[in-house]
Structure formats: structure tokens, C-alpha cells
Amino acid sequence: MDGHGGRRTQAERDAITVEIGYALFSAGFAAAVLFGAVAGPGYVFDLSAGVRQTLVGVGATLAAVVFTVRVVSVLVRFRNVGK
Secondary structure (H helix, E strand, C coil): CCCCCCCHHHHHHHHHHHHHHHHHHCCCHHHHHHHHHHHHHHHCCCCHHHHHHEEEEEEHHHHHHHHHHHHHHHHHHHHCEEE
16 A cells, blocks of 8 residues: 555555454464463462452453553554565
């Protein structure tokens, strides 16, 4: 696409679609691994329900943050490569 706001070619639209898919998949994977690493010990070891709930809450919060940061960073990097 030229710098003056013209229509995107099919190849550019395909590249954007692939990049969005990659961003979502890699972010989901990173978030799942992080959630498992934080919340997993609450289920593997015999921890109290309160500690387990805390670990799950912290894991879910961190996973959501990592997911968002990963998606944004991949898409911003893709946008900057195209310039």
C-alpha cells in the first residue's frame, strides 16, 4: 500500500490476516503457559483453597496482560516493518 491511503493489494491483505492469526495464536500460547506456571502449583501441591484461588486469580490476571501485550507488540512490529 502506498503512503497516501490507497487500497491494499490482495497480498497485503493476506499478510495482515496471517499476522493477526500469528499474534492471536502466539499470545494465547504464551498466556496459557504463564497461567499453567502460576496456577498449576495450586493444583499439583496440596495447597489450601484460599491459596489456590489466589494463584488462579493472579495467573488469570497475568495471562490476560501477557495476551494483550503480545498481540499489541506483534501487530505494532508488523505495522512498523511495512513502513
